[in-house]
Amino acid sequence: MQDDALDVTGPSEIRRAGVDLNGLMTVLGKHLYSTPVVALRELVQNAHDSLLRRRLEQPGWQEAGRIEVRGDAANGIVRIIDTGAGLTQQEIHDYLATVGVGYTRGLRQAGADDEGLIGMFGLGFLSAFVLARRVTVRTTSYQQPALGHCYVSSNAEQYTVSPMPARAVGTEVVLELHPGYAHLAQESRLRDILARYCALLGEPIHIGQDPRAVNPEPPPWRPRAGVALHPLQAQRRALEFAAQFERSFEPIACMPLGAGVQSDAVGLLWVQDGATYGTSDNRNLSVFVRGMLLDDDARDLLPPWAGFIGGVIESGRLTPTASREDLQRDDIYHAVQHALSEALIDGLAGIAMQQPEAWRRILARHNEALLGASLCDERLFSLLLEHVRIPSSHGDVKAGELRSGGAVHVILDSGGGFEEMLFRAMGVPVAHGNRYAVVPFLRRWAQAKGVRLVELGTEQGNRALFRTDTLPEVELDWLQTHLGDGEQLLPAHFSPLELPVVVVPDRDAELKRRLEDDENNKRVSTAALRLARQFTARITARSPTRLYLNLDNPAVRALLAAMRADHPQAAAAARLLRSVKVILGAQGRAQDDGVASGDLNRAFGGIADAVQQMLQAR
Known part of the structure; x- marks a missing residue:
């Protein structure tokens, strides 16, 4: 490896680093960084800051900066070369060999914080020893x-500094990699890593002799001097940029994030093309701090309802942890969170107004997620009020299409049952309240529209559906004996009049029964069980189902007339109705809801018996 022979011109000075490094390399390699390849990011960051430092301190230098990363796979060597400020001998001792002291941090503290400098903790160079068994730095300072x-x-604890012939101003860092990291010397691997970490850096980064930089284009939110794009061109460019960062989905439409008073974060957000359900969480946010990727899974910065959103943002004020x-989670972090939420709400409204085709795709892909999102912000609710669709007995329809007779009806049960059968007979659509966010959305929608919401299965909902009436006690007893199977029988008037009887589960009584089941006690937490029982304690012991008898139905009216006249076939007619x-009670009900196959078989047999008895009597 003649190229790496130490071309020194004087005696070497052996020194020890400015801190005891015993155990620190283990912390760096195994605990501080999630992956050792982060060390490459740290070294490129140092090269980037060296270029900015030279521009700050050598105003007459007008040349274009360059960072070059070369891989020598045959020998397991990586070189990072820059045309930055370089280092004097004293700066090598002060900044390369002293842990926690960095020249960049000093510049930032001296007032150069707005120049794009990245370094912060003085640990960047030390990360080289995570990857390398020996590190060589050749440098010439613009000052000398x-x-x-x-x-x-070889270990960052003991090092030598030797004079050597001057070279072009700048620095070359040579990593002789540990065998376990030798694959990082492949230039294709270096390109993949640095294209990810350094995509937003302003200084060009080249791999080997490739004339194309891995970061050739500035992001869409950085205006290019003298370049004005048509809105359609700008949209296309934004989508192309988003596609580079969206790991799983095609972006549908993009939304800008602009800086504000509390947040300096800028960037691009987009809606993913993959279909989502209400609780899907495909949030994908990459955060760059001063142009360097810091976190490519910062989903917690996005609001929880935004499970279909991706984005890239950059900030100079967000504070990284030591690993960067x-x-x-400081005030700036929360300010960026708020700014992202506001940008999403404004952005979705903008897409709805300006990109109708994209808006239709968004609604088709993310209807259920948007249904839940609309409950998180009044502006989102207003935006989505007339757009999201509700799952119902008539398919997915807009809330306005559920309105019938001045009311909207929703089933709270997941098993279909009497409500769906009843409304199918009435020809009235009924929303499926067991689906994500349907009930709270319809409650707000009904309030906003001044429409009555009937929640079927609740006491209030049943009162709206069935207008109860009275019958003499003796008639109730006869009907209970001939029609009942333990239900609470309630004479009533309801639609459609063609329906003679309806069996309605008592949801509150069902809840009370389930909570008092010993097996459920084992599955419900003590605190939750205590709160639930405070509610169910107010529910008196009563039949788990109610039998509503339709007094407007011709068959029921005929049965009542036969019973009152003591007609010999009244009992047979009642058995038929039973x-x-x-x-009817079996429609949509599972066996554990109280309708077993044996009950159905007996019911079919009862019809045959009643018909035969009535025919024989004639």
Whole structure:
């Protein structure tokens, strides 16, 4: 490896680092960084800051900066070369060899914080020893362009600094990789890593001799001097940029994030094309701090309802942790959270107004998620009020299409049952309240529209559906004996009049029964069980189902007339009606809801018996 021979021109000075590093490399390699390849990011960051430092301190230097990363797979060597400020011999001792002290941090503290400098903790160079068994640094400072220096160390604790012939101003860091990281010397691997971490850096980064930088284009939110794009061109460019970062889905439409008073974050958000359900969480947010990728899974910055959103943002004020792979949850973090939420709400409204085709795709892909999102913000609710669709007995329809007779009806049960059968007979659509966010959305929708919401299965909902009436006690007893199977029989008037009887589960009584089941006690937490029982304690012991008898139905009226006249076939007619009751009660109900196959068989048999008895009597 002649290229890496130490071309020194004087005696080497052996020194020890400015801190005891015993155990620190283990912390860096195994605990501070989630993956060792982050070390490459740290070294490129140092090269980037060196270029900015040179521009700050050498105003006459007008050349284009360059960072070059070369891989030598045959020998397991990686080189990071920059045309930045370089280092003097004293700066090598002060900044390369002293943990926790960095020149960049000093510049930022001196007032250069707005220049795009990245370094913060003075740990970046030390990360080289996570990857390398030996690190060599050849450098020439712009302050002493006639002098060159060579730093060499194998463990970061002890190092040598030797004079060497001057080279072009800048720095070359040579990593002789540990065998376990030798694959990182492949230039294709280096390109993949640095294209991800350095996509937003302003200084061009080249892999090997490739003339194309891995970061050739600025992001859409950075205006290019002298370039004005038509809105359609801008949309296309934004979608192309988003596609580079969206791991799983095609972006449908993009939304800008602009800086504000409380948040300096800028970037791009987009709606994913993959279909989602209410609780799907495909949030995908990459956060760049001063142009360097810090966290590509910062989903917690996005609002919880935004499970269909991706994005890329950058900020100079977000504070990274020591590993620079996560963010500190401080006031700036929460300000960015708020800014992202506002940008999403404004952005969705903008798409609805300006991109109708994209808006239709968004509604088709994410209807259920948007149904829940509309409950999180009044502006979202207003935006989606007339657009989201509700699952119902008539398919997915807009809330306005559920209105019937001045009311909207919703089934609270998941098993179909009497409500769906009843409304199918009436020809009235009924919403499926067991589906995600349907009930709370319809409650708000009904309030906004001044429409009555009937929640079927509740006491209030049943009162709206069935207008109860009275019968003499003796008649009730006869009907209970001939029609009942333990239900509470209630004479009533309801539609359609063609329906003679309806069996209605008492949801409150069902809840009380389930909570008092010993097996359920084992599955419900003590605190939740205590709260639930405070509610069910107010429910008196009563039949788990109610039998509503339709006094407007011709068959029921004929039965009552026969009973009052003591007609010999009244009992047979009642038995026939009872069988109809059992069959109707079985509609959409599971066996554990009280209608077993044996009950149905007996009901069918009862119909045959009643018909035969009535025919024989004639």
